[in-house]
Amino acid sequence: MGARKRRRGGFTLLETLIALTVVGLVLGNIVMVTRSTSEAYDEEMSKASLELQLDQTLDRIALALMAASASSLQPGVANPAFHSTLSYAQSLGVQDGAVIHGAPERISLRIENGEVVWIERPGEPGERIATWTRSVREFLEGELPNGVDDNGNGLVDESGLAFVIEGSIVRVLLTIEREGAGDRRLTYTRESLVRCRNS
């Protein structure tokens, strides 16, 4: 009676093998699904984060240029088409009938480390520098350094941050590129038109 009970409580080798195979298949599927879901999620998160970074950087640039006086805009490079550096002065208000301007400011692309930096009082005592974003491409998306307008935006060999001044309106173009999931490169580009509110 006791021996019969012990036989019923165990598994045969075949049963064990079948059970292990089924469990292995189920676990394998779970791992595969989890991994692909996780990769997709990571990629989506990377894309969203990159887009957010791009939007926030463009918003910062736009706000700075909106408060700038159009007459104070000074491109840094003598390129008639676009500039990767832009100096300006913001309006602080009116005193005794005259508009008062703040300290000179500059937004610039540092190509060597792919950074957009904002500089207050550039080259003067009390200079302040803040990095507004990283991972900026050397050239705008779709553009190659070949003397040709590869991406058809009317600019030739434009840098990853490009300013185009059209009167009191500044066209800002920015491309950010980063490693995504699975060694894929994520590249995003935004373009914005900003009107300087001060003349």
Next chain:
Amino acid sequence: MKLHSQARTSRRGGVLVATLVAVMAVGGLSVCLLELDSTRLRRQVASIDNKRAFNLAEAGLAEGRFAVETGHTGTIGSPEAPARFGDGLFWVTATEIAPNVIGLESTGMAGTGRATLSLVVRRTSRDVAALGVLGSQQVLLGKNARVDAYDSGGERGAPKLPERFDPATGVAVELRSNGDIELGEDARVFGDAIPGPEGSVELDDDALVTGSTAPAQIETQPAVIEPLALEQGGDLVHASGTRRVLAGDGKSYGEIRVGKNSTLVLRGPLQLSAARLRVQDKGKLEIDCAGGNVELHVTDWLDLQAGSQLAFPNEDTRGLRLLVSATGSRDRDGNGSIDAPVRFSASGPFFGSLYAPNARLALPRGFQLYGAVAAGILQLGDEAQVHFDVSLRGSDPTASVDVDPLAWKVVEIPREIARDLAEDPFTTLDVAKDQLKPPAQAYEAADYELDLDYVDEAGVERKYKGRESDFDWKRAREVRKLRRREEKDD
């Protein structure tokens, strides 16, 4: 049997624990993922809300600017009763920084977004007479020159002005400059001489200013002359020694030249434009405004030579508006000598408004001008006199008020609303959305004392003096003149 039962119970519990652990692990993972995702979503929504709030604040500034343009204070709504705009709200606070300089501060709220923007605007009247007597760069008065004011009340004729000015009963002039005002020996200003913010009033021996000489807080900006759209008329040279009358439809001439012993009569109503207006020695330019007013634009050269004559048989200061946009000195007649944009050597007197904001206007010795005058540099020769007619203020039917932006900037959000970032701005401010007014109905209902000249919906010019709360702004299609007492009457 007892052993068998214990073993079965133990196995069931193990599976349950394993399942619970697995479910908890998956559940925990899901919660983390959801939390991450909702954080990202919240950041995106906050970013969108901030942009919406920014746009609302911009809309507030535009509405405030329009309000100033149409004669209102510029204040729209308040934190207690903001203006409703779509799913958000805004309010604008206007502050008069200096005469005709208004600071607008607009706060917009949408969702969790908040933004506050500031814009300083300047109100400029296109009415020449609103400037008083102006030399925007400098005013120079020669020996015994005189600047005073009178009120013609729209009546014609040159008044007999008293030799001695009584500040209690007399009408005071405002002689303005953005630079210095210099008075020669025995020169008189019966009223205020107001130099620019950095300027001063310099008085020679026995020169007198009866009013204030305090500098202005802010510079006066003369309005830009808008060209007339008229049919081209070529050149008009009248040198036949006869009298010729120009009336009817005005034209845009290259040159109008009045030769020796010739008289050219401009008969109103008439609008006329000329690149050059030249009246030569013994030539005469007559303004006949019995039937209507004359508006004359000169774009390149006003050349009233010595010995020429101006005649105003109606003696009506409203009869002529002479607007000169000419600027820069150069050889205009090809004789090798440099010509200023304005040569004013005619004999007078002159009745009307004379506006040459970019030129030096030198009135000759003993010249008399009744009406209004504004120039880049205004110079009165010895014993010349300018009698400003205060009734001209607001009399120009074509003048309007311009509101020019001076300075825009992003400012700090008011602390009381920055602290509470609830998703519903109406909850933050504790206001009922349904009871809020749209922007156009939320203009400040202030009880200021108004002195207003306006054009009603039927195009009729009207005046209003009284409390602002008693005035229905819908009646005013266009504001000509506006004075609002600074103190609020509660």
